[in-house]
Amino acid sequence: MRAKKLIIRLTLCVLAVVMLGACSATRFLPDGQYMLSSVDVKSDNSDVDASLLSQYVRQKPNSKWFSLVKFPLFIYSLSGRDTTKWINRTIRGMGEAPVVFDTLLADRSANDLLMAMHNMGYMHSKVSLDTKTRGKSLKATYTLHPGTPYVIGDVSLKVDDEALSAVIVPDDITLHKGDILSVALLDAERKRVTNMLTSMGYYRFHREFITFDADTVAGSNEVALTMHVLPYKASAASPEQPHPQYFIDTIRVVPAGESPKVDLRSGVLSDNIALRSHMPFSSTDLTATYNNLSRLSAVKYTN
DSSP: OHHHHHHHHHHHHHHHHHHHHHHHGGGGSOTTOOEEEEEEEEESOTTSOHHHHGGGOSOOOOOOBTTTBOHHHHHHHTSOSOTTSHHHHHHHHHSOOOOBOOHHHHHHHHHHHHHHHHHTTOTTOEEEEEEEEETTEEEEEEEEEOOSOOEEEEEEEEESOTTGGGTSOGGGOOOOTTSBOOHHHHHHHHHHHHHHHHTTTOTTOOGGGEEEEEEEOTTOOEEEEEEEEOOBOSSTTSOOBOOOOOBOOOOOOOOSTTOSSOSSOHHHHHHHOOOOTTSBOOHHHHHHHHHHHHTSTTOOOOO
16 A cells, blocks of 8 residues: 555656656747647537547647656756757757747638638638737637538539430439538539449549539528539540540450469459459449459469
């Protein structure tokens, strides 16, 4: 029991010394500069999880060991002011210099937080920054004010390609009335349509061929959306044309190295190659083929 109490006391003493040392690190800062002691991000709207947006803060306080003490900062504080002495330079190299609060980075952080909320559909959002100083230490608090988000109203579809209009249909669109209008939601729909078409032989189709037009009504938070699938253009200067669909002609398996043939039975290869001749090229089947062949012990790699 006594040993346990002794360990606890020693731990508390060590923590106290480290904390005092970390505080003394501010003596290296000139007048007008403050060490960033803590950063907090909070929201006045429970629907927006502030902890998920803390990644947009560009400046963090000094690192902690075991989430308890700023030990690297403590090591740095043991050095002297005279940097011409090798011992001071060595100690500083082993530690971590105090993070000096930067107003420019703070402003950029606030702007990044604002853009993140805009992308989440909170177009009327605001960010406020509050700083409190104690001695030469500073605490920064970013408060998010999301406001009311925009939500999806009516959704329409416009496909400028006769062949694609038969496979891209309104009933399959994953954007629904009442959903919060976010960039992530629009990107997910772009990805869904792109994956579907590249698995149907439209090898050159990519997400930039899909755009969204938004129409807002004054006094309402509903946004009418039009998903627009553009025609194919090989380059910016090229004329518009229907999206080309590619079909597989011949499938060949070529061994790597000097071996004249693949050391696998034709039946095994056929069973593991998902692609088929005279069928539309499919990116999904290509990925499945790579995965199937990589699981065969006789195959070292595929490309």
